[in-house]
Amino acid sequence: MARILITSAIPYINGIKHLGNLVGSQLPADLYARYMRGRGNEVMFICATDEHGTPAELAAAKAGKPVAEYCAEMHEVQKELAAGFRLSFDHFGRSSSQRNHRLTQHFAGQLAANGLIREVTEKQVYSIDDGRFLPDRYIEGTCPNCGYESARGDQCDNCTKQLDPTDLINPHSTISGSTNLEVRETKHLYLCQSQMRERLEAWIDSKTDWPILTTSIAKKWLHDGDGLQDRGITRDLDWGIPVKKGEEDWPGMEGKVFYVWFDAPIEYIAATAEWADANGLDEAAWRRWWRTDEGAEDVRYVEFMGKDNVPFHTLSFPATIMGSGEPWKLVDYIKSFNYLNYDGGQFSTSRGRGVFMDQALSILPSDYWRWWLLSHAPENSDAEFTWENFQASVNKDLADVLGNFVSRITKFCRSKFGEVVPEGGAYGQAEAELIAELTSRSRAYEEHMEAMEIRKAAGELRAIWVAGNEYLQSAAPWATFKTDPEQAAAQVRLGLNLIRLYAVLSRPFIPDAAATMMAAMGCDDWSWPGDIAEALTALPAGHTFTVPEVMFRKITDDEREEWQTRFAGVRD
Numbered sequence: 001m002a003r004i005l006i007t008s009a010i011p012y013i014n015g016i017k018h019l020g021n022l023v024g025s026q027l028p029a030d031l032y033a034r035y036m037r038g039r040g041n042e043v044m045f046i047c048a049t050d051e052h053g054t055p056a057e058l059a060a061a062k063a064g065k066p067v068a069e070y071c072a073e074m075h076e077v078q079k080e081l082a083a084g085f086r087l088s089f090d091h092f093g094r095s096s097s098q099r100n101h102r103l104t105q106h107f108a109g110q111l112a113a114n115g116l117i118r119e120v121t122e123k124q125v126y127s128i129d130d131g132r133f134l135p136d137r138y139i140e141g142t143c144p145n146c147g148y149e150s151a152r153g154d155q156c157d158n159c160t161k162q163l164d165p166t167d168l169i170n171p172h173s174t175i176s177g178s179t180n181l182e183v184r185e186t187k188h189l190y191l192c193q194s195q196m197r198e199r200l201e202a203w204i205d206s207k208t209d210w211p212i213l214t215t216s217i218a219k220k221w222l223h224d225g226d227g228l229q230d231r232g233i234t235r236d237l238d239w240g241i242p243v244k245k246g247e248e249d250w251p252g253m254e255g256k257v258f259y260v261w262f263d264a265p266i267e268y269i270a271a272t273a274e275w276a277d278a279n280g281l282d283e284a285a286w287r288r289w290w291r292t293d294e295g296a297e298d299v300r301y302v303e304f305m306g307k308d309n310v311p312f313h314t315l316s317f318p319a320t321i322m323g324s325g326e327p328w329k330l331v332d333y334i335k336s337f338n339y340l341n342y343d344g345g346q347f348s349t350s351r352g353r354g355v356f357m358d359q360a361l362s363i364l365p366s367d368y369w370r371w372w373l374l375s376h377a378p379e380n381s382d383a384e385f386t387w388e389n390f391q392a393s394v395n396k397d398l399a400d401v402l403g404n405f406v407s408r409i410t411k412f413c414r415s416k417f418g419e420v421v422p423e424g425g426a427y428g429q430a431e432a433e434l435i436a437e438l439t440s441r442s443r444a445y446e447e448h449m450e451a452m453e454i455r456k457a458a459g460e461l462r463a464i465w466v467a468g469n470e471y472l473q474s475a476a477p478w479a480t481f482k483t484d485p486e487q488a489a490a491q492v493r494l495g496l497n498l499i500r501l502y503a504v505l506s507r508p509f510i511p512d513a514a515a516t517m518m519a520a521m522g523c524d525d526w527s528w529p530g531d532i533a534e535a536l537t538a539l540p541a542g543h544t545f546t547v548p549e550v551m552f553r554k555i556t557d558d559e560r561e562e563w564q565t566r567f568a569g570v571r572d
């Protein structure tokens with residue numbers, strides 16, 4: 001049994017996540033966690049809300065609520081939706097937790113002691129009308145790189161270039177719209193990433209099995225321009241983790257907080273501590289996942305995220321961990337994703353474009369979405385959600401293939417043998433061939449899952465469903481029954497056992513349907529199939545079952561058109 005630590009990029013707090021966010025981080029992480037648990041491994045699956053920073057303050061202001069209250073509410077909303085999509089976190093934490101406050105301050109103290117933090121007096125944009133500095137998204141203007149007119153102080157949404165507020169052309173305050181701005185001096189802390197460049201590069205180079213998307217982004221940041229830059233880790237904001245050196249005050253940093261990219265990944269660790277707290281466990285319980293001197297040396301740590309998060313996870317967070325000089329666990333594998341686009345454009349939270357998690361669940365159960373999103377995950381390139389493709393894929397894979405198989409075999413058995421696995425007959429050539437195909441496909445499925453090749457794994461699972469369907473079609477027990485009822489009994493027995501096998505294999509992708517199949521088979525044996533022939537004897541003759549409700553219904557053309565129209569505009 002292996003021990004596997006899995007983290008999903010933590011979703012930002014300023015709204016309900018869209019399907020792109022879901023498939024770019026939390027959902028594939030859940031798939032992997034479920035698979036690894038299914039294989040009998042010990043899994044710790046962690047996620048949290050990312051609560052600090054300017055956008056949270058702006059969203060709270062827009063909602064007319066104090067930021068702490070807004071974040072507490074949105075955390076609950078996101079937690080509910082995660083449960084709705086059956087995301088099986090061991091803990092869904094909050095980056096604003098006291099655990100994260102203490103850990104973030106601890107890491108900053110360690111980094112400072114190791115000479116990896118420097119104080120910088122810098123020029124920042126100050127809004128005279130607002131009476132405050134304007135960090136990040138409190139300021140917008142024209143991107144100096146591409147000319148996009150609504151570039152934010154920290155990044156251009158159009159060309160993705162990272163920016164400083166002073167880079168913007170024709171800047172204005174997003175609080176008041178004021179252009180009455182001036183540049184003033186203020187002091188901030190910088191993480192000396194440039195000092196760690198060689199160490200980081202050697203570490204990245206040692207990760208020869210990582211996805212090209214992951215390493216190419218890391219390399220770009222290591223080498224582009226003047227190479228890896230030091231980055232500011234503090235901001236002039238109220239909401240956030242107060243700047244401290246461990247437990248001590250940091251002279252000159254009064255009233256400042258750590259910047260969100262510094263404290264957000266530390267929350268992976270803090271959320272594991274929150275998990276221990278929530279379950280009444282001691283310090284050792286979470287530290288054995290994170291401290292290589294306290295039990296984590298045999299942990300395999302895998303992170304999931306969309307491409308824009310890769311720089312922070314390949315460079316900045318590792319710089320924090322390495323620079324601390326303490327034996328914290330470093331990531332072993334980073335699975336990154338390209339973007340999912342929506343119907344000819346981009347998903348966007350700020351512009352309310354696309355389908356959001358709450359909307360998706362309001363029209364169809366989570367398995368429909370999980371299947372489509374995972375089987376179309378944007379792995380090697382960006383992918384696109386279209387309603388036509390969604391309809392076609394759900395109707396074919398889920399309704400026509402899997403759902404139809406389960407329905408036909410259970411209903412036929414009930415009508416001829418009753419709701420009991422029939423006895424008699426023996427397997428012949430066709431059954432042997434099916435078992436051989438299922439064996440090789442199951443092994444391929446496992447390999448793709450281990451490698452986190454999600455589309456390939458989905459393709460193999462689909463082929464496993466198709467194989468059963470084709471067997472049923474050609475064995476045709478309803479015809480066999482007329483001439484050889486014993487033979488038909490053997491065919492049906494195999495078919496019923498296949499339903500249980502499908503439940504086990506499909507569970508990481510479509511957990512609700514898997515539970516329905518398993519319950520209908522009157523069984524609770526979720527053990528992962530080793531030998532497929534043996535796994536197909538789990539339900540013996542005489543075992544009772546029930547015919548399940550319709551598992552997947554088809555999406556009609558009318559529905560598709562209605563949804564297409566309903567979700568074409570801007571949310572709210």
Ligand SMILES: Nc1ncnc2c1ncn2[C@@H]1O[C@H](COP(=O)(O)OP(=O)(O)OP(=O)(O)O)[C@@H](O)[C@H]1O
Nearest residue numbers: 009011012020021024025305306307339340348349
């Ligand atoms: N269209 C997309 N397709 C796939 N992954 C995405 C997409 N947009 C964001 N992500 C990923 O979703 C995860 C959660 O992102 P986060 O909550 O920070 O939102 P975001 O990146 O600000 O997106 P948006 O700007 O659309 O709200 C991150 O790992 C991010 O890389």
Ligand SMILES: [Zn+2]
Nearest residue numbers: 143146156159
């Ligand atoms: Zn730009």
